[in-house]
Amino acid sequence: MTKPKVFVTRIIPDKGLDMVREFCDVDLWTEELPPSREELLRRVQGVDGILSLLTDYIDGEVMDTAGEQLKVISNHAVGFDNIDIHAATARKIPVGNTPDVLTDATADFAFTLMMSAGRRILEADRYVREGKWKTWSPMLLLGTEMRGSTLGLVGFGRIGKAMARRAVGFDMRVIYYDPGESKPDPDIKASRVDFESILEESDFISLHTPLTPDTRHLIDSEALSKMKPTAVLVNTSRGPVVDLDALYDALKEKRIFAAGLDVTEPEPLPTDHPLLTLDNVVVMPHIASASKVARDKMSWMAAKNLISGLKGDHLPNCVNPQVYK
Numbered sequence: 265m266t267k268p269k270v271f272v273t274r275i276i277p278d279k280g281l282d283m284v285r286e287f288c289d290v291d292l293w294t295e296e297l298p299p300s301r302e303e304l305l306r307r308v309q310g311v312d313g314i315l316s317l318l319t320d321y322i323d324g325e326v327m328d329t330a331g332e333q334l335k336v337i338s339n340h341a342v343g344f345d346n347i348d349i350h351a352a353t354a355r356k357i358p359v360g361n362t363p364d365v366l367t368d369a370t371a372d373f374a375f376t377l378m379m380s381a382g383r384r385i386l387e388a389d390r391y392v393r394e395g396k397w398k399t400w401s402p403m404l405l406l407g408t409e410m411r412g413s414t415l416g417l418v419g420f421g422r423i424g425k426a427m428a429r430r431a432v433g434f435d436m437r438v439i440y441y442d443p444g445e446s447k448p449d450p451d452i453k454a455s456r457v458d459f460e461s462i463l464e465e466s467d468f469i470s471l472h473t474p475l476t477p478d479t480r481h482l483i484d485s486e487a488l489s490k491m492k493p494t495a496v497l498v499n500t501s502r503g504p505v506v507d508l509d510a511l512y513d514a515l516k517e518k519r520i521f522a523a524g525l526d527v528t529e530p531e532p533l534p535t536d537h538p539l540l541t542l543d544n545v546v547v548m549p550h551i552a553s554a555s556k557v558a559r560d561k562m563s564w565m566a567a568k569n570l571i572s573g574l575k576g577d578h579l580p581n582c583v584n585p586q587v588y589k
Contacts (some may be wrong), residue, residue: 280563336573
């Protein structure tokens with residue numbers, strides 16, 4: 265029997281890739297950088313399925329170029345703002361994602377960024393490596409303490425709730441803002457507040473919201489002006505949620521204490537970006553979910569979605585289930 269033809273836009277962990285290779289005729293993009301738009305359009309012609317990454321923009325043009333036989337798009341990510349869901353739904357193409365598997369890894373990393381930025385870990389490391397450490401000093405590299413502080417969470421989904429659970433161990437007060445929440449979770453010690461309260465009351469603000477037209481540049485100059493001068497901002501959601509120009513000004517002028525970013529706009533952040541001249545910001549290369557356990561599970565789920573769609577079965581994790589109605 266002829267195997268279905270699929271295009272996989274990057275090398276993923278073997279746990280999922282081996283499954284795809286066993287079931288499918290695989291065209292695998294093996295370069296470090298994602299395929300160009302032209303290459304993407306060329307490679308998808310005639311495929312039955314696409315396994316994409318968040319760096320690949322899959323819109324109606326890509327779907328139509330693939331052809332009417334395209335049965336499924338499986339995104340190797342929790343988020344799916346790189347895919348035109350409306351276009352996929354209009355063409356009756358189910359789109360899969362990989363929820364839950366990244367929750368703990370991302371929450372762990374967000375806490376790591378909070379502590380690294382708040383306690384000036386990377387700045388202190390550079391201080392030692394540059395030969396500036398001469399003696400112990402009571403005023404050297406003073407940072408922000410976690411215990412007794414207020415953690416403000418913007419977005420209270422799986423990762424936001426995981427952050428709240430971790431904060432309990434640090435004796436932090438937790439508040440959150442999530443306009444999409446339908447019912448509070450009584451098992452989690454956190455108080456729902458409005459966005460203004462998050463900005464004004466939080467010592468640490470951690471962003472866990474999806475990227476939508478409403479959340480693009482949610483943290484802008486106006487929002488930053490309402491934050492405490494001692495506040496630490498952390499973003500592990502999507503880069504465009506934060507206006508980096510406004511953030512640079514706030515950090516440079518010491519209007520907030522520090523920031524920790526795992527995501528930026530653009531990605532990667534150019535090496536000559538002014539943010540990288542500041543000591544009070546930690547910038548990571550989008551690795552919040554980069555634990556082996558999380559990425560193995562992610563690839564397995566992406567493979568399961570892809571193969572289910574090729575078989576004509578319902579995807580285990582489908583972001584547009586209306587295609588089945």
